[in-house]
Structures are given as C-alpha cells and as structure tokens.
Amino acid sequence: MASTDFSRTVSTPAQHHSFERSGAFFAKLHLDLVLFVLILLLSATGLLMLYSGSGQEMGLVKRQAIHFGIGLVAMIIAAQIPPRVYQLVAPWALAFGTLLLVGVLVAGVGAKGAQRWLDLPGPLPRFQPSELVKLALPLAVAWFMAKRPVPPRFRDLLQALVIIMLPTVLILKQPDLGTSILISTSGLLVLFFAGMSWWLIGGMIALVAAMAPVMWFFVMHAYQKQRVLTFLNPESDPLGTGWNIIQSKTAIGSGGVHGKGYLQGTQSQLEFLPESHTDFIIAVLAEELGLIGFCLLLTLYALIILRCLYIASRCETLFGRLLSGSMSVTFFIYVFVNIGMVSGILPVVGVPLPLVSYGGTSVVSLLLGFGLIMSMYTHRQRK
C-alpha cells in the first residue's frame, strides 16, 4: 500500500524499479524516501555552508554533523511510534511543557535580560522548555481539534484559542517575542487546516493588525523596539544594531548572480558579517554561491515543504493531517522569517535557518518534527 504511494511520486520510469524497492524498504522503516533524501541534501548543504560560515572551522562542522546524527536517529525513532501514541501523549506533553514554562518564570536562568532556560540536575544540559512546547502545542491543538466536528464550531475555536494563548503568554513573559509568535502561529495553523472559515481568518488578521500598536506601547521591551526601529532604518545606527543588517545586505548584494565562489566571500571570510554560522548563514551562501545558489537552496526548501503538505493531505487520520499540515507550514515560516530578516524585509528576530544554521537544539527538534510527520503518514490504522 505504501509502495503505491511512492510510485505516484516517482517521475522517471527507468528509476521506477529501484526506487520502488528502496521505497518499500523505507516504508518498513516508516520513513518517506523522498522527504528523507531532500532532508539529507539540505543537511549536506548546511554542513558545507557551515564550514565556510564558521571561518573554516572543522570542529564546528563535526559537532553539527553529530547533531544531525542525533537528529536523524530521533527522527527514525519518532517515525516508529504510531500516531495514536502521540495523540494520547499530546495533552499531557503540553500540560508538562506549560508547567515547565511557569518554572522558567519562577526559577529560570537568564541571559541578556530574558529568562529562557531551566537548569537540569546532574550532567543534563540546560533545557529550554519553549523547545518542547514548539512540538507539544501543535500536537495538543491537533488532538483537541481532531475530536471536534469539521469544520470547527466557533465554540471549539475559542477553546482551542485558550489552549494556544496559555503557553504563548508564558513565553512572551520570558520575554521572547519571536518564539511566542512562532508557537502561537503553529497552533493557529492547526485551526486553519481544520477548516476555520476564511472570514474568521480575515478577522483575526485584522485583530492582530489592530493589536500591533498596543503591543508596541505595552508589551514590547526596549530591545525589541530597538530591533524594529533598526529594521525600519538600519543606517540610523550603522555600528550598533544596524551593523548586522547592513553587512548581511552587503554580503548578499555583492554576491551577484554567480557569487564570489565557495570560501571566497570577503564579507564572511573577513568577519564583516556577524553571526555568519548561525542566523546569518544564508548571507554567506548568497555571497559565495550567488543568486543561482540561493535559488537552488530555496528550491530544496520548497520541495521539502510541498512534499510535507502532500504527505499531510494523504494522512489517514484528521489528527495526522492537522499536525503534519501545521508543522509543514511552521517549517516554511522559519525559512521565510530567517531569509526575510537577513535580506532586510523583516526585523531581526533570532530565528535560525532550518537545518543550515549551526545549533543542536534546532536541528534535533526539526528532524524530530519530520519524524512525527512521517509517523502520521506511514502508520496505517488496522485492527
């Protein structure tokens, strides 16, 4: 049954046979071959750019490769677990995550004026509960909506909104505006895929637009406002907060169509570009590989997102569809916000470029997410 799914996606008849065979093998492992290959391609590109962006620091690349290893294992494991287990765990995971968020506010460890981490006992690393909530919230909302009729009634939507708002507000309190927006969006996306009416969607967007001034005056912190101001006019503070964006635009623009060549980018190699191995790594790629390289990378992202949406639409359960759909679009939002910020069309918020920016937590949780999507797709409900 799974193999028939694959035959539909394979384009060339010549490859049909071998693909079908490996497809079948992957199906047994509850993995999606196409998505798996795309992810590996993206990961390889990420490691390549990381080598350049880190100033050719092999140690960093090795550590990131280990992160990928851990992430792939996590993905494979997550894919083996049947959806109903996730469905069972979902509300408790969110409840636990929300509890931890309260813990952060009470006893969290801070950096740069924000409390985001929990110190775990013993050898365990510092833990950022918002990472758990990133997965738990769409899970919980999908669990909630899957039990309601489709399209959702207004009453159900309001209840779902309460589920979404609780952790959002807690993260906002840390304060971490970027993460709270991303997390609430992943919850709202579930409502979107559940069939929430376009009128309501339009109304919510209007409401958010109306809320913006309120946010500016009552919710946002000085450093967040500064980011927005710098975004609106980076030249106003060329050596301070505007430095990053000026240097990243310079890196991108000077790359041109063909780029300066791998490891030849002066902006990144001569350290003018800050955060060149984390949030601003796309500027390194755009400088060294040019518009062509950028379009290829973006195509890779587009293929992954479209494949995920396709997978989502073919999930057997509503829960699986809602969850996969939400996570696919959330993945897209990461890509869009990161590139938008580095290229200067969005304010600088600390969002890494998925699977390319350096960072263990981000890589592992993203791959884990893909594991979840594959689980939703590959497990058949048979009794």
Added chain:
Amino acid sequence: MWEQSIRDKSYERRLFRARAIAAAVIVLVALSCLVWRMTYLQVALHDKYADLSENNRVQIRPIAPNRGLIYDRNGVLLAENIPAYSLTLVPERIDDLDATLAFLDELVGISERDLEQFERRRSYRRRPYDPVVLRQRLSEDEIAAIMVNRFYLPGVDVEAQLIRHYPQGEAFAHVLGYVGRINQKDQERIEGDEDSQRRYSATSHIGKTGVERRYESLLHGEVGYEKVETNARGRLLRTLERENPSPGNDLTLHLDSRLQLLAAEQLQGRRGAVVAIEVETGGILTLYSNPGFDPNAFVTGISYADYEALTGDPDKPLYDRATRGVYPPASTLKPFVGLAALEAGATSWKYTIRDIGWYQLENDERFYRDWKREGHGKVDLKEAMVQSCDTYFYDIAVKTGIDGISPFLAQFGFGRDMSADVISAISGILPDRDWKRNSGRGPWYPGDTVNLGIGQGYMSVTPLQLATATAVLANRGRWQVPRLLAAENDERVVLDHGDIPDIVLKDPGDWDRMFQSMKEVITGRHGTARSLLRNLQFPIAGKTGTAQVVGIEQDAEYDSEALQERLRDHAWFMAFAPIDKPQIAIAVIVENGESSGRTAAPIAQSLINQYLGGAEG
C-alpha cells in the same frame, strides 16, 4: 474518529486538501517574494553592494611622513625621530573596555595618568575605528606580554612609531620648542583647510612652540598612502598598493650648540638669558633662557602633576626670558643714547660736565642720582661711557629731548619685533609722547626723558632685542634681521629683511669712537667691566647695565644686602667682538645678578672666547 461516517471522512479530506493547496500557494508566493528580494539585492543593487563590500575589505590608510630633522650650524643633531612602541586600543572593537583595561594593567601596568590621557584622547574628534594610544614607550618585556595574550585582547595592538626626540634636552627647550599630540584646537585649525586636513590625515604630533611650530610646514612632509586589506577587526591582512610619504625637510639653524650649551652651563643656578647673534648674517647663535625644562616630556604628553610642577615653580622654567622677558635696558642703552645725542648735536666727544652725584632739572626739586653717590667729577662722553656716568646721560638726554631719542632708538629695533622667524619674540616698549598718552599715563614730562637717558623708566627690552641692537651697532648700522633658519635640506636659505633702512650717521667716525669707548669699558682704568681683563683673549666692546627691580625712594639708602635676593638688581651685559671686524654680538641678562661685571659680563666673554677662539673662556 472512526465512528464518523465515510461521507464525513471524505468531506474532511476534501476540506483539508483545499486548505493544503491554499497553503502551498501561499508558500510559493511567499518564497517568490524572497527570490524577488534577493534578485533585487543581487542584480539591481549588485554594483552598490559590490562597492560597499570592496570598501569594507580594502581601506586606504594614510601613512605619516617622517618629520624633518633639525641640526645646528655645525651639523649637531638637535631634533630627531626615534622608534617607540605604544599600546593602542580601538574602543569600537572592545566589548568590555573596563575588563580590557584591567587586564592590561595586570600585564604591563597602566597608571592613573595613562588612563586620564587615554580618556582625553578618546574624547577628541577622531575617525571611528582609529586606534587610541593608551601607553607609550613600551619595553621589550611589555611588548612580549601583550603579544602573548593578544588572543584575549581583541582591539588591542602594539604600534611602532617614530617619536620626536631632543637629544640636547633642556638647553634647546625654548628655542626649538617641542611637538605634542594634536589636540582639539590643532585639529580645528587643520580641519579649516582641506589641504592640511589631507596632509595631516596620519599625523599624530604637531609643533607646539619654538622652531617646531614656526617651521611646522617645512618639517612636516607629505603624507603617503597604502591600500590594505583588513578584516572586520581592523587587522591588516595584506598591503595591496603603497605610495610612500615624503619626509619633511631637514633644517639647519644658525644656532651653535657649543655656545648654547656653554650658556646653559654658565647660567646654571641663576635665572637669566643669553642671546648671541652673528653680526654678518643676523644668524642667531645662541638663544637661551634659564632655567629650562625637558622638552621630551611634552612629546608623549606631560602629566598634570609634572606640568603643575613646571608652572608652579617660582623660577618659571617654561617662561622664555630670551624672547619674552622684558627688562629695563638700563645702562646698556647708553651707547645708543650717546649716538642719539651726537646725531642731535646735543653733545660731542669734547663736551664735558662736572658730576657731583646727582642731576636736577630746571624748576624741579627732584634729585636724579648717579649710581656713584659722590659723583664722577669731570667727565666727557667717552669717560661717561666707561664709568657709566648717569649724570652725563641725564644731561645729554634732556638736551636731545624725547623727540630726538625715541625715533633714533627705533632705528635699532627697540619697541618692535625685528626677528625673522623667532615665533615667541615680542616687541618690548620704546616710549615716546604718543605711547605715553595712548597708554593712559598722561603727558610726557622732562623727568621721563631723564630716566630714559639711562635706560630706566618706561622703556623695556627683551634680551633678543638688545642683542639685535648690539649686532646692528657692531655692523655700523647695517641691518641683518635676527634669524634662526640657515639652510633647508642643506640648501642655504636667503632671508630678505625687507625695507628696514640701514642707520646712517652724520659722521660715520662716531661708530668707531663709540666702539673705542665701549672697549675701554673693559680695558679702561675705571671701566665697569674691568673684571674681564684677566681673561681677555679678543678685543671686546661692551657695556654693563644694572636694571632696578624696585624703584628706590628719594634719599633712601640703597642697601642691597638687606634686599631679598629676588629684589636685587638685574645684571645686563651687551658686547661684541672683535672690535675691528665684529663677528659676534651678545646680550646677557642675569636676573638679580646685581653686579654686571661679576655675573653677566663673564658669561658674554666666555661665549665670545668660545666662538672666536674655539677654547672655553
């Protein structure tokens, strides 16, 4: 969910598929926006950002030229450039400045003074990312300590640079002046002119006083440039292009360091000044003021405490007595007053008076005393010169009148700064009727003329002015303005002294007769400088002078023993030699030196002996 009907399920699927397609469309549109944005940056704005990126990478750095050297007339080096290593910080590259400073203090020691100056330099207008000096003259060990820890010290660097050094130190402090770090005021001056802004773009020091300031434009040189590739931390990676700076011109001064050092040695422990001029050229051989100071301390920046010590010193070491010290010329004015009277016909070499110890104007009760209480008896002009008879000069001054004396004295440069290139020189005061009225002192009285006759009263001169007048006298009225600069890059500098008329006497023989009487000041039986006879190697013409520090009350006993050291009279001596063909003219003042013959005259003589004989006098 499996209790829901098949129809519901297919409705659910269709609904989801519609939403998934909508999402896919939104995603594709959004990603297209990113492509559009990147295309805009990478294609439409490519040239702009390629330029920006190139400017990031490549910097044009100005290179400071080496400052011209300064030599004396015999090729002795007076000002040179020596290598020194300084610790510099780029504050923009340092996240935690306090921590960095604390660490540097641990490594090499940073004093309060260094910090204070660092803060001051930082506050000056400068280009961002320009290094700021924290400490200068690092030792080898200190350089090593910093280099070893360089990794922990981003934005910290050790820079090698040449700094100005004055090997002769104190002896030339006033005349050469010194260079100092360009301060806010200098900066404003430089920025006023586009060309100098370019020329000084790499320069850190500028001439502040003396020759260093006067000839700044010659000494500075032309700035060079290099195109370098740097990384974002400003660290130089490689040089792409270089245009070398051209060094400033080397200057040779008329100064004779042997005489200058001799003057410094002779004035040791006293306050005073010595100025010697080459009669033929007007070249200044010696321009010395005592006490001096160490000019090298100013090059790297003097601390407030040290500066306070200099300004608070009652001997005023920063004060250049040779060019800015004004004193009554006293009896050293007598040769000039004598010539004025001869020119006016108020006296002749045969005219005599009987001096009984004082002079009185008609219808005036006031006694104008001679320095010798009992008087000199019968004296003619020559004898009045030799014995420095005040009464005789009271008499001929009154007979000549202020309107005769003042214009005549003006021809010798009194009351004007005649120097060609002595930046600190001032004009002193040559009084006349207009000057007195304009300065609010009322009309000119005959008594003022009496005082002027012996160089007292309102008149004041600087040692440089008296030496200049002496040189003009020795040159028989032919003017050569006093000058310091002799050659530029070994090429003789010809200085035009402008339209200063030479002094022509009605009877040119009066020059020689005056020289003769000045010779007898030393050789005569009653000469006031007879003390020089013991060591007389060359025929010297001279004149002593005793400038009163406080006015002596009428009929008061003049008891120098009772006066405080600083209230004692200043001792003057002016001289030139040899008499038949004068080569050197000198003015010496020893503050509170009291007896010219014992203090000032021997100094002049030792310089003359050194200059003419090459042996110390």
